[in-house]
Amino acid sequence: MTHARIGRKIPPGFSLDVDFAIGPGVTAISGPTGAGKTLLLALLAGIERPDSGRILLQDAILFDAASGVNVPARHRDCAYIGPAEALFPHMTLRQNLLFAARRRPRLERHRKTGEMLERFQLTAAAGERPREIAAGERLRGEVARALAAEPKLLLADDRGWSEPLVNQMRAAAGCPILLVTDDFDLCCAAANELAILSAGRIAQRGTPRQVLERPESLDVARITGIPNLFAATIGALDPGHNRSRLEIENFSLEGPYIRGHFRGDRVWVAIRPENVRVLAGDVAARPGLIGVELLRAVPRWRSVRLEFSHGIFADVAHEEFARRKDNKSWLVEFPPEALIVL
């Protein structure tokens, strides 16, 4: 079992307090800056010391505040890729890898080093110093070096991970990987699990799609990039028709029935911008349509993000926007099934 329960205070004001098991495969960690992602990795690696808690790696105790056990970093078998580049600048790439594989017998060490260099397409650059090779090669070199030590856990801070590299990492590592990244596409593609860290706490965890589709708190909704967040009062609840009425400052919405709440409760309503339905101005009025004013249209790679009054954001396809650009009045509609009530 690999499990970490860690408490650490950093005055003034910040405290990290997490309790989670690390499963096999890739566990992604996301969160805003200052959430404690880097600190969490440093605590697991043994670079920093927790104030309280207990860290187990494959049932071996690495840290236990109660009994005062604190295994030093060099005996932890946790490879660590920090937030900044740390290939030794005075050694060639091959020497860097040999440094990591040092505890193995000579032949085995050279075999492992050669294998890792080949796996990460670094054979040509093996004789070069880090400053003489490209940044991408340096990053791959650091991953290769970390894995040449044959760790029991790989800790990888956010270094702009790309999907192919993470897949290579997965294939080459015979151990769980803890990966810090803010790229949710990458999480869905390559991670088995996603944990959202916010202000030193794990706000939510689950499979990446679970977390992204069903955020459980306002914080997670914000961190996963939902701009449409509204404070609402429940105006009516109708379990029979699976309906509810949500009163928001300037408009009201039809929503699905909300379990565990009463009329008059304050809740947060979130909806992804791609789920907001945008209609041209000359549609017959019907309940649920909200008249809005277009404030800004920001083009993006796959869609245009429309910024309406009342803090409503909607993503529409480029062609669709091109057709309706000259609209005088705009209407938006929130499909009840796409509403997320927090």
Place this chain on the structure above:
Amino acid sequence: MLWFSLRVAGVATAAALAVGPWLAWLLARKQFAWKAALAALLGAALFVPPPVICYYFLCVLERRGSFTWQAAGAAAALASVPLMVWAGRAAFTRLDARYANAARTLGASEWRVFWVVELPLAYRPMLLAAGLAGGRVLAETLATLAIASRLKP
């Protein structure tokens, strides 16, 4: 007289090179009891002006009748080691700890971290400091001897 001074300077520089990097590394990287006191002592030793050291050379060593180059070298080390330690401490402090941390997570002992990672990355300013320390000791010893020979014909 010059040969004597050179030997003194050599001993003092060797002492600085042997002890300096270690002390510098401990001061820059480790926490231990009396660290502040040690740092203050080394700082104070750095700021003792050469004439004072000259004077004590003569007083202490001549009275004991043991004014050999070894003894003078040991005394001169008091001036050279602090210089080395301060330069080394600055060099190690400026060196980002990430290299050492990476080495530790890869299973390197503190001994290996020092010799294989941190010292090779920070030795340049320390070599300069060793040169400076040697020069300072050489000049002081020569001055001391010149004064001594004048005083007692």
